[in-house]
Amino acid sequence: MIEKLTSLFKGFRDWVEGNGPRPENEGMPPEAPPPLPFTLKPPTAHSARFHELTIRERRRLWLESYGGDLFSSLYVGIGILACVLFVFVLLAAVAELPPFGDPGNPANNEVVQRYVERGGRETGAQNIVAGMILDYRAFDTFGESVVLFTAAVCVLMLLSTVADDSSSRTAPCRFVQNSGLTALKPVQNSGLTALKPVQNSGLTALKPVQRDDAILRGVASLSIPIILLLGCAVVVEGHLSPGGGFSGGAILSAGLILCANAYGFDRVHRVFSERTFVRSSSGALLAYAVMKGWSFFSGANHIESGIPTGKVGNILSGGLILPLNICVGLVVAGTLYSFYALFSEGEI
Amino acid sequence: MLGRLILNHYEAAAIILSGIGLATLLFHRNLIKKILGLNIMDSACFLFLAAKGYVARRAAPILLPASEGRWVAHAGAYVNPIPAGLVLTGIVVSVSVTAFALALTLRFYKHYGTLDIDAAFTRTRGTEPEEEASPDPATEKMRERLEQEGLL
Numbered sequence: 413m414i415e416k417l418t419s420l421f422k423g424f425r426d427w428v429e430g431n432g433p434r435p436e437n438e439g440m441p442p443e444a445p446p447p448l449p450f451t452l453k454p455p456t457a458h459s460a461r462f463h464e465l466t467i468r469e470r471r472r473l474w475l476e477s478y479g480g481d482l483f484s485s486l487y488v489g490i491g492i493l494a495c496v497l498f499v500f501v502l503l504a505a506v507a508e509l510p511p512f513g514d515p516g517n518p519a520n521n522e523v524v525q526r527y528v529e530r531g532g533r534e535t536g537a538q539n540i541v542a543g544m545i546l547d548y549r550a551f552d553t554f555g556e557s558v559v560l561f562t563a564a565v566c567v568l569m570l571l572s573t574v575a576d577d578s579s580s581r582t583a584p585c586r587f588v589q590n591s592g593l594t595a596l597k598p599v600q601n602s603g604l605t606a607l608k609p610v611q612n613s614g615l616t617a618l619k620p621v622q623r624d625d626a627i628l629r630g631v632a633s634l635s636i637p638i639i640l641l642l643g644c645a646v647v648v649e650g651h652l653s654p655g656g657g658f659s660g661g662a663i664l665s666a667g668l669i670l671c672a673n674a675y676g677f678d679r680v681h682r683v684f685s686e687r688t689f690v691r692s693s694s695g696a697l698l699a700y701a702v703m704k705g706w707s708f709f710s711g712a713n714h715i716e717s718g719i720p721t722g723k724v725g726n727i728l729s730g731g732l733i734l735p736l737n738i739c740v741g742l743v744v745a746g747t748l749y750s751f752y753a754l755f756s757e758g759e760i
Numbered sequence: 761m762l763g764r765l766i767l768n769h770y771e772a773a774a775i776i777l778s779g780i781g782l783a784t785l786l787f788h789r790n791l792i793k794k795i796l797g798l799n800i801m802d803s804a805c806f807l808f809l810a811a812k813g814y815v816a817r818r819a820a821p822i823l824l825p826a827s828e829g830r831w832v833a834h835a836g837a838y839v840n841p842i843p844a845g846l847v848l849t850g851i852v853v854s855v856s857v858t859a860f861a862l863a864l865t866l867r868f869y870k871h872y873g874t875l876d877i878d879a880a881f882t883r884t885r886g887t888e889p890e891e892e893a894s895p896d897p898a899t900e901k902m903r904e905r906l907e908q909e910g911l912l
Contacts, residue, residue, distance in 0.1 A: 499779035507764040513816035563856030
């Protein structure tokens, strides 16, 4: 009975920890743990002098021998307990919340009333959310754009200098890539060769599809202009309709990614290289900072800044919201496309 | 309690999703699966926020035309716009964190040759020439101690 229970528990633990039978090319060959630096006899009662050890030493010896198992079983037990407790405490809290969709919820307070009733007049934006995030809370959105840009820069640093060998660490800076790709190739080859065995299993099946696929190219040639137009429309109409810089930028980057998949990265390189990415993103962030900085510096109430809010519902309305949306859209489109390009090719 | 939970089923689903995410984060040793768990928790958070902002039978917070040149600017006509802004912030941060974590994971894999976090810490590095195993002082001390006591 007890053996059955322990084997059941072991099976469950293997299932949780993913130790079960796995496919061959998962990339994690099972390997024996490294041998201990010396062989340690398990502390048994038969050992001649075991009974002379103090309690503390016995405990230390026992931990040396069985501590790993103890830790893993404790970890699983405490982890399950923590998850169940987490869910039940929060469910008990949810049960005390006011009913879903009730207009009398405490979340629908005077802040919402202020935004809805005076937002249109004060910001000139028909879309209240756009007026909120790009006018009242514009510095917050600026911080978001900076976070996204910083993440893109970090990924660029982590993935584009992939070479671990010292020969390419001294290679020239990658920003001098004016002369085209020929100067760049040797630098990156050394980095990507280290990557190849990693990627081979998954990507070899994918590679030929990227090159010349008539169906993909046909569909892409039809849909890429539509996708890019839709992205521009969503960015530009951010203050009138659902959308804005973030969603429109994501649509634009989706169009670029589709183009890169159908026609290859070299085609996208002509319009969007790393140089373009750095220039457009940092330029857009700078423009955002200057515009919104002026607006806040001049009192943030649109009286002395000299920026007209326009008539609600017109395309040229909302004061700074339209240019700010365009800035955000540029940053988001460049960042998301560069994430894709860096993860799949190691370069923008 | 169950009746209240059914009344608030969106929030309850969000809590259960975040529990699933937490379990994924805790019990998987594969780093990619840990990142997936983090993303599930993010989505649960967004679902909770969006559910808190919803008000039944009201329009999205985009001003509706009332008559020529006038707009319905009455708080009773629209759902809560604030959670939309919060979710937007959250999505952007979640995308950034995911991309950064995936890039770090890629470097980790190149360095250790495995995605398993436990295996990586018990394994010598594959990319560097193996150094002569220099015994650390604690191990050496314990070894001397054990030899004195006749256990080794």
